[in-house]
Amino acid sequence: MCDGEETSLVENRFQWSDDKNVCTPILSYVDVQKLKCFRPPWHDRILALSNTSSSCYSGQDLQCRRAHPDLLKQRRERKDVPKTLFCHDLRGGYREDRFVNGSPKHEEYRFFHWAGIDTFIYFSHQLVTIPPPVWVNSAHLHGTKVLGTLITEWDDGKKVWDEILKSDGAVEDFVDNLVAVCCHFGFDGYLLNVENTIPPEHVSRLEWFVQLIHHKLHDKIPHAEVIWYDSVTEKGELKWQDELNSLNRTFFDNCDGIFLNYTWKEENLKTSAENAGSRHLDVYVGVDVFGRNCYGGGGFNSCQAVELARKYSLSVALFAPSWVHEYLGSPHFVHLEYAFWQKLWPYLYVHGPTQLPFSTTFCQGYGEKLYHNGQVVSDAPWYNLSKQQYQPSVPSCLEDKFVEPILKARKEEGSTNSVKEDVLQLITTGCIQHCSLDAFTGGGCLQISRSCSGNKSQRILICSFSADGQILVSVATKAPSKGNPNLNVLLVTEDSKGSCSKWLLMGQGAGNSDDDRKHVFPLTQKQIEKLKHRVESDLFDSLSPSIGSGWKLSHHLLDLQETIVEIGVELCEPGNSILLGLLRILPLTAQE
Structure with missing residues (x-):
């Protein structure tokens, strides 16, 4: 703890039935300020990000029903292929996964296809979403980065940004606090989701905020990622673009990637690829698995949207793949989950472990x-996802009748x-x-x-x-x-x-x-x-x-x-x- 820091109230934020080993989001601007020097009780139990192979293989070559090719001839460098991002949104978040020491409710959602995922985002509609350590540990074991979420929405969100952007000093303080939270809770960066208008006179300071958090996070965590969600434009308007263009380019230029809104058409993908140029792999095409106004309709047809994104060599951001569990329930979850990811696997790039023992x-x-x-x-x-062991690199081949x-x-x-x-x-x-x-x-x-x-x-x-x-x-x-x-x-x-x-x-x-x-x-x-x-x-x-x-x-x-x-x-x-x-x-x- 920092010398002289008042922490009793802060520590109480991370309690549930007198158990301090419970992870919760940060609800207010004031709470973010308080957490700069706070280390959670489980800090030393967070796994570091594991090394994974610098090369990868197309999931198309790892399907059971394909004749086994000479796999090494299909090997590609990960830096040269599109990436896959998993944005986890399940009933508001912080369910049984919030318990650091686990839960007796064994039918809760779990994920086990990590070999095809590069980045995992834990999402909620609270101001700062701190990924629960069970997810950090499970993802880090498999070499997958984990991001939290900074989200502001509508009038309440505008008030938050009025506080953050009131001065250069306020911006720096808020960035420093977010970086500290990221370090203390052991995750790897943020999705920035600004879904409210920004006064035109503050837009330049918002751009600087994005640049500054990107710089300071990478200074502390070299592998960090900051992803901008396609929402606010360079004019401060809340206007989703569904593509990378001149209205959101400034934010893209100052961070590691952009997460496109879900209601795109094919021409938006073509435009995005052209505008991104050499950074086309940093454009994440949003795919809503719930299918809300999304190409292909989501669900088990989500693979159609992913296939089209890959046509333009763009990365993909899958939003709420836990749809399988949330919509269809737990009785047949494992088989349905296998079927869902089996359809996606041909369009993913699969990596593996490197560390012995x-x-x-x-x-x-x-x-x-x-x-x-x-x-x-x-x-x-x-x-308890912290107890998850390394999972296979291949999908199941069960029939989906x-x-x-x-x-x-x-x-x-x-x-x-x-x-x-x-x-x-x-x-x-x-x-x-x-x-x-x-x-x-x-x-x-x-x-x-x-x-x-x-x-x-x-x-x-x-x-x-x-x-x-x-x-x-x-x-x-x-x-x-x-x-x-x-x-x-x-x-x-x-x-x-x-x-x-x-x-x-x-x-x-x-x-x-x-x-x-x-x-x-x-x-x-x-x-x-x-x-x-x-x-x-x-x-x-x-x-x-x-x-x-x-x-x-x-x-x-x-x-x-x-x-x-x-x-x-x-x-x-x-x-x-x-x-x-x-x-x-x-x-x-x-x-x-």
């Missing part, structure tokens, strides 16, 4: 129960509770899908089913893990009650000359050796014991834990001077599905 149990940040090492440690349901009947039921009867059993039977299991009925650690795992495309292997992650010596790859699997299938893990590596190798980490059974893949078999317990001195002490026990309920843990040792660029799985006979509950890659210390 790497570990994921594929938990989505919720559970009907809580598991540890395959054993139930709590029967209570829970929701069930979508239209569910949409029809929602439209005609106001809910999806009346969906008939014959409709539910249309919901098929994708090749790679989340399972909430079991877990190794957390609240869920992946269910791997036989590939519908006929490919032997199925991608689960694209990545860029640089290995310089021996690594230990650990995998936890569980077979269903019938059959005893095996799961092999496929690593694709690239050396310094661009040549690729494939490593097949074998499950319990023998594999086919008549291909070009290098086979690696599981270590014996005796071999694992010999590695004890080369593993950090707090990790060694996890190599041989007491596990239950049919889970099997295997370890594979590889010596690599290469970069792992892809991780896949291969389901072997007998059986049609298997659970994957842990994937961990651990660099070993050098041998003495």
